[in-house]
Amino acid sequence: MSKFPLVNCPNPLSLWEKMEYHFRDIEKKWQERWDKDKTFKAENNSSKPKYYVLDMFPYPSGAGLHVGHPLGYIASDIMARYKRHKGFNVLHPMGYDSFGLPAEQYAIQTGQHPATTTYQNIQRYREQLDKIGFSFDWDREVRTSNPDYYKWTQWIFIQLFNSWYNKTSDKAEKIENLIAEFEKNGNAKVNAHCEENTKTFSATEWKSFSEKEKSDVLMQYRITYLGEAYVNWCPALGTVLANDEVKDGVSERGGHPVERKLMKQWSMRITAYAQRLLDGLEKIDWSESIKETQRYWIGRSEGTSLTFSLIPGPSPREKGEEANLDRDSSREKGEEARNDENSEKENKKKYFWQTADPTIYEALKQFARSNRQPQTVAEDKLWQLIRNKNLGIKFRRQHPIGTYIADFICLEKMLIIEVDGEIHEQTKEQDEKRTNILNSLGFQVIRFSNKEILNNIDSVITKIKNTMSSPLLGRGVGGEAEISVFTTRPDTIFGVSFVTLAPEHELVSQITTAEQKNAVDDYIEKAKNRSERERQAEVNKVSGVFTGAFVEHPFTGNKIPVWVGDYVLAGYGTGAVMAVPAHDERDFKFAKHFNLPIPKVIEPPINSPLLGRGVGGEAENSYDEKEGKLINSDFLNGLEVKAAIKKAIEEIENKNLGKGKINFRLRDAVFGRQRYWGEPIPIYYKDGIPHAMPENELPLVLPDVDKYLPTEDGEPPLARAKDWKYKNQFDYEWTTMPGWAGSSWYFLRYMVQDVKHIKPENDKAIADKKALDYWGNVDLYIGGSEHGTGHLLYVRFWTKFLHDLNFISVNEPAKKLINQGMIQGMSELRYVPKETFSEYSVNNQNNHIIMGISTNIDEINKLIEPILPKIEISNSKPLGVTSIFVSADLVKNSNDYYKSHVDINYVETNTLDILKYFKYKENTDIEFYICKEGCWVNGLFYSYGTDEKSTFKTKSEVEKMSKSKKNVVTPVSYTKENGERFDGVVDSFGADTLRLYEMFLGPLEQSKPWNTNGITGVSGFLKKLWKLYTNVNDETPNKAELKTLHKTIKKITEDIDRFSFNTSVSSFMICVNELTELKCNKRSILESLLILVSPYAPHIAEELWNQLGHKESIALEPFPMFNETYLVESAFNYPVSFNGKTRFFQEYDLSLSKEDIEKEIMSLEQTQKYLEGKTPKKIIVVHNKIVNIVV
């Protein structure tokens, strides 16, 4: 007997009404029930196996959801519900990445606190999400902008600050261990991933360091550190951006220009993890494209370092003399001087302190002597510290140089120190000139103000020391200067014809000869000011300048010129390259441009299509392939490239010229943002030394500010916060964390049960150790591929770090990752004529309108002309630039037009609803819509003659779905402020239909345009499904019904396991079609079917399940088991093909052997017909598959 309550209803009409599928009521009812019963609560203590399925953190933007967002959520929700049926304890949480730029930009514009708008946006998101029926455990919801969440983000920051990377153990360790080692042995034995130029010190030295010095040293080791780096500075946003936040030279959010700037910034030593991040990719099941993107981003390359020694130039004294005594001295003289090394050395020994211009020396001497007496306090303070070889080398004061007198000078190092008083600001220009001249004499000049010396003498001395330790300083006097390069092609060493330095390379200013000084300075200045965007736009434009210096080829001893070129990047390798133009495309272009020699050292293989490449000056291209034999290369001659690389590295190492080395493209991540709406960095400054806050004082709550803008001094907004000081006296760090901070560990926070209601006193860790161990990492992570080099790399980095310090047991955040494809929008475009900018004026009732738009397309002119006098423009409308649009059916050559987006809500099958458009039009422009029979102006139609009203046609294009393209389709209805209503799929067809349809569109990972055309198909399917359940009985199912069911079980299970959700929707349709055909209304079949459907269309499943008499939710019902026996067939209808072409079908019992079938087939009349009397060469019988006869 059926438990269906309405079967015996006496009134057939009301029965029919009740039987109707009312998705609105059903969906609302079950969404409320799930929420109330906490149906999808995940348990931290469970004997069940766990399954963790996670969606990428959404940023709750003001625009709300569009149909692309739920795509991934629906897929993950199906997975979550399926796994519950399969007996797993499923963790399926949702939360918000709620710090970020858009909310802050909005706050700047409106003055509203970003927390307010963020809260509103979240509310809206939540309402929309709820309407789609997701099975999230909302008690675990997190928001990165909540103090109880970012408390732990700050805590992780402190752990990173208090850690260093030990290369020997290959993991992060606590900084205390490092300090202990420093105290015991200094840093000589420490094998750390740290700053390149870290100096060696002993334990005694360490102990003698001041607190500031110790802090500076540790900063070179800390995993999060304050360091100077070139950053992407965005002046419009007033902040720095990470590499992955910059696209095409403009900021990803907002599209503002970005430039390079050297700044002191909090950074993360992610580079320490480069190799592990690379290796880890092998062990995770992520999409190949993401892995590939990460591999490329990490950019490992094996090669070798190699040192070129500088050939000493003429001594500075000589240069000085040349410059002063013989200004016209020709280049040849310089060459001679360089070649005659012996005499030069003698000169140096005899006269090197005689640096003054001899013509005015006597006068200068007097002046200098008198100057030495009355020193300022600052000058004296500095002098006491550097005199008498206190810094290990002799300094002189008030020493005449050329026509100047230097404050302090170290002649051996060619270093001048100048001390400026308060007048400095006014005399800036003079000082610069003076510096330039001193530079051109070969001296380096560093300047300090009196104030600096008096207030911070330590850093002054450090700066002097650092400058002096630069290897190039004093070259030609006593120091041995070297340029180190990194190369992956040491085999081409004999093809080196020049060396190129990055413009930012520290040696550039020091090695440049006087003759080239101006040219080099100009070039560097230009390179510096070129924005990142220009640099990218001009990738193929060669630029560079000769420094005048030469290095010696380490094997041939040849003189090799040193150039500066911005194709060399300062941040990669050593910032210098050995240029092998014949075998490197970039070097080749450079050499061609500046007419430098292109010696060929590799002969491509005989059969190579690139044979002609890389040969001398006539060649069009370099030969970059790693194949061929070495020529003109001394000991490498005759070797294959790969062998030559090995051999070359050996030789280089033997001669102590360099070492085999691995370089990474990956850079440390800049962490500080000059913004308000982010996590405060838990650091305060005491005597200029940064200190981490004690962990037990977290969170450091984001303070209120009066404005969300930088201060007048250019400090970040947090500098505005009143009385915001640690212990009321120490300044906090004013920058905040970037968007990726909170999202780099959120998957761990979801492991806290009931995180929304946890009491602060119970909140003792990022999550319970037991919970962390139980949930481990994410089993399935679904999100967009745009996070490939940002979030997905950083979250792996932090996971590995937390693992190193034993906070968590896993070292990857997610085992499997799927990128859902983008759902593109169908944009509607209006044609706008381009051509020249001819002005068109309309004189009408004293209103003079300038149409700032091209109208010189004759046809348009002709069309508009007769109606212009008729057009009435209301006086209340402000005059402005007028736009002209041309209907698509009038457009002959689309190249004559620009295209302008129009909101798709006003367009139906390429026809613009002009009246509706003008009703809600938001701008005040006067717009002309030119159609075949007339012209629409601001909602009124002006006919060219006939009375016919004609329509305005648009052009459709598939594009990214975005607000700016006005092609956004929302899943949920909404009403705009102006009263305009937009219907969403959920409201017109129901959430179950939306869920099924989004899956039905195509493979999850593929991009596809959104088109509602097919939605009636899935909607109809649900109605058909509903109908199946009208007269359910308890009869025993027959063979056909069981076959249909089990075929479906098999298919659905396989489909879910390979994330092929589109094909399962098809299978459901087939199943329902077949059961309808069979008139099946048997309980055992239909109940199983409901469970199969429930992950996809949960509301209808719950409702029917309930109507079948079940009290419990369907959510935890065991998934139906597939039984092979129902699908076993006794016979198979073989397709019989001849030479691979199917001709007819023949059924045979499956027990028949291949030989029997062969015999049977040959006896058939049809076979003989297709054989046309010939004897078959071969007969192939594949059991249960096919028969093929080869003729």
Next chain:
RNA sequence: GCCCCGAUGGCGGAAUUGGUAGACGCGCUGGUCUCAAACACCAGUGUCUUCACUGGCAUGCCGGUUCGAGUCCGGCUCGGGGUACCA
């Protein structure tokens, strides 16, 4: 430029290991129901040939492997995404 992915009817797509190409849905055509429309239901629908039977051609293009290729291999074309001088 480099890397990754893709290309199948009018459209979205299916074909999981090489074995009946075009499942399922949309759209379209015809029909039933209806005063009519919508809904629902039934039938047809790759293309060319033919009244029909039949046959030919068909998975971006060219070639190969195989009894048999949408699927494997080589070369190209086009489209989408990522990336940007990484030595």
